[in-house]
Amino acid sequence: MNATALxxxxxxxxxxxxxxxxxxxxxxxxxxxxxxxxxxxxSSQQLDLADxxxxxxxxxxxxxxxxxRNYGGLEGLRELREMxxxxxxxxxxxxxxxxxxxxxxxxxxxxWMMLFGAVDSERPWGKEDKVRFVCPVPGYxxxxxxxxxxxxxxxxxxxxxxxxxxxxxxxxxxxxxxxxGMWIVPTYANPSGAICSQDVAARLAAMPTAAPDFKxxxxxAYALHHLTEEEAKSADILTLASAAGHPxxxxxxxxxxxxxxxxxxxxxxxxxxxxVRWYLGHLGNGSIGPDKVNHLRxxxxxxxxxxxxxxxxxxxxxxxxxxxEVDRVLTERLGGRAVATWNTPTGGYxxxxxVVPGTASRVVALAKDAGIALxxxxxxxxxxxxxxxxxIRLAPTMPPLAEVTQAMEAVATCxxxxxxxxxxx
Ligand code: PLP
Numbered sequence: 476m477n478a479t480a481l482x483x484x485x486x487x488x489x490x491x492x493x494x495x496x497x498x499x500x501x502x503x504x505x506x507x508x509x510x511x512x513x514x515x516x517x518s519s520q521q522l523d524l525a526d527x528x529x530x531x532x533x534x535x536x537x538x539x540x541x542x543x544r545n546y547g548g549l550e551g552l553r554e555l556r557e558m559x560x561x562x563x564x565x566x567x568x569x570x571x572x573x574x575x576x577x578x579x580x581x582x583x584x585x586x587w588m589m590l591f592g593a594v595d596s597e598r599p600w601g602k603e604d605k606v607r608f609v610c611p612v613p614g615y616x617x618x619x620x621x622x623x624x625x626x627x628x629x630x631x632x633x634x635x636x637x638x639x640x641x642x643x644x645x646x647x648x649x650x651x652x653x654x655x656g657m658w659i660v661p662t663y664a665n666p667s668g669a670i671c672s673q674d675v676a677a678r679l680a681a682m683p684t685a686a687p688d689f690k691x692x693x694x695x696a697y698a699l700h701h702l703t704e705e706e707a708k709s710a711d712i713l714t715l716a717s718a719a720g721h722p723x724x725x726x727x728x729x730x731x732x733x734x735x736x737x738x739x740x741x742x743x744x745x746x747x748x749x750x751v752r753w754y755l756g757h758l759g760n761g762s763i764g765p766d767k768v769n770h771l772r773x774x775x776x777x778x779x780x781x782x783x784x785x786x787x788x789x790x791x792x793x794x795x796x797x798x799x800e801v802d803r804v805l806t807e808r809l810g811g812r813a814v815a816t817w818n819t820p821t822g823g824y825x826x827x828x829x830v831v832p833g834t835a836s837r838v839v840a841l842a843k844d845a846g847i848a849l850x851x852x853x854x855x856x857x858x859x860x861x862x863x864x865x866x867i868r869l870a871p872t873m874p875p876l877a878e879v880t881q882a883m884e885a886v887a888t889c890x891x892x893x894x895x896x897x898x899x900x
Contacts (some may be wrong), residue, residue: 480813481898493899496892500841503758503885508846510882515824515870517666517733517790524789525735531772543767549755552770555741562699563729564711564743571754573765577730577742581692582621584726584744587757588655588690589625594723594753595690599654609647613637613827613855613866615665618658618694620860622857629857630654634664638671641678648684656690662709663697666827666855666868668820676710681719691716697823698729699787702795702823706784707822713745722747731773733790733824734783741773797871797879802824804880808887814894817869826869827855828886834893835864841889847882 484492537543538554550556551572560567573580589601598662600606606627610619611634622629632643648654659679661671674690679691693712701707712725731740744754747882777783802819809815817828830838835852842849850868853861869886871879 481894482813484898489895489899492891493895496545496888496895500845500892503845503888508847508881508885509897510846510874510878510885511848512869512871512874512879512886513848513850515733516873517581517737518793518873518875521733521790521794521872522736523854524786524793525776528735528739528772528776531775532768532791533543533775534771537767537771539597543771546763548764549759549768550751551741551743551760552718552767552774553767555770555774556743558774558777558780559729559743560745562783563695563727563743565713565727565747566707568748569713569725569745570745571751571758572770573742573744573758575730575732575740575742577696577728577744577771578617578621578734579693580742580744581618581694581728583758584692584754585621585625587754588688589627591757593688594749601687603653603655605653607651607654609639609644609654611657612657612857613666613861613868614658615660615694616790616850616859618692619857619859621654628653629657631857634667636667636669638664638675639671639679641675641682644679645682648682648686648689650685652685654684655686655688656692657805658692658694660694660696661680661698661712662695662707663700663820663823665696665823668818668823668825668827670707670821671710673710673715676712676720677715680712680715680724681720689724693725693727695727695729697733699783700733700790700821700824701787702791702798705821713747713852717747723750726750734786735773735776739769739822741770776898781854794872797876798826798872799868800876800879801871801883804883804887808884809890812891812894815890818882824870826871828867828869828890829865830867830890831894832863832865834890834897835861835867837893837896838867838886838889841892842886845885845889847885847889 554570556570560570592599609631612631633640661819716724727745730742815830839849839852853859
């Protein structure tokens with residue numbers, strides 16, 4: 476490892492480094508690579524883990540004898556709701572099991588709040604002059620594009636290691652009634668891997684808000700997606716909010732997209748019984764019931780909450796080495812150079828790489844020209860605008876391990892080259 480920070484190099488050494496990186500980059504381009512670290516998708520090896528689903532369910536009836544092939548049961552299969560209630564630390568009555576996408580449930584909630592208002596709204600959000608959401612950054616790009624598509628403005632706060640900056644959130648929501656909600660990915664955040672502490676969650680649950688119908692969109696997409704044996708437990712937001720006198724503030728979302736199959740899993744909503752009634756009321760206007768056959772085959776496949784946990788351990792065996800490889804290559808290639816910082820997540824699907832401010836777009840462009848697809852710079856910010864042009868989201872789960880190594884070697888070259896170019900002016 477070469478451990479001299481770029482800023483400490485003499486002009487000659489910097490020129491030498493720049494020449495060296497340019498040469499390395501030309502060699503890289505000559506390899507004609509075609510690699511992709513863009514989206515947090517499970518690899519086919521991970522998807523294979525759930526292939527028994529293809530032969531399930533073995534029955535056409537649920538535990539109470541209801542024919543799952545028929546209409547009905549809007550809230551979803553009882554036994555699957557019970558299983559995930561335990562895993563999400565809520566009560567079965569607070570859980571709805573739906574289609575395959577939790578993002579669609581989030582969209583439905585937002586659209587219905589805009590059109591009809593939430594349980595505690597004075598009027599539909601769409602009738603307000605302005606609707607705004609607090610967005611911890613960096614965050615999940617699809618949260619931001621969803622808000623943008625509905626004309627909901629975004630206000631950013633920093634995402635810290637223990638969750639969103641609670642002081643910043645509290646200050647924003649205290650006086651501004653147009654701020655109707657906030658996003659949070661509480662466990663293994665996309666992309667920072669941060670885990671929201673019990674303390675931060677308690678503050679968000681209890682803080683005074685100018686909007687009486689303020690909502691926390693608690694997107695627990697990675698609640699069970701541990702990369703180490705130390706399994707972080709998400710803060711119990713529903714109980715915290717209830718205890719603080721705001722039972723209807725949080726709405727939790729989760730899915731088996733990265734547990735069973737990303738395209739054919741089951742998504743969940745969990746909230747106060749009041750919110751669940753609100754949700755089902757609107758859902759019932761457009762559905763006579765969910766895909767209970769899929770619910771039943773998931774219930775049969777996992778068998779129990781422990782079955783889900785055991786299954787996640789098998790995912791971990793496949794993907795943890797890929798995350799370790801990202802860290803190894805970055806450490807070996809960039810350690811001591813002071814050109815980048817990155818996290819070593821203990822769960823979730825992403826590594827957050829911060830490069831020299833002003834060079835993230837250049838790094839992504841260099842990588843693209845060398846055949847490595849990275850998530851566009853700025854994607855983890857509202858309106859795709861990273862004010863410092865520093866953040867790059869890496870998603871190592873999908874490519875095979877050998878490709879992760881190749882891609883990360885390439886990324887390291889691009890980061891160094893962009894940093895050397897900048898330092899050389
Ligand atoms: N929420 C977060 C934070 C995600 O990262 C993703 C997928 O990357 C989703 C939701 C999508 O979930 P689903 O497949 O259930 O729609």
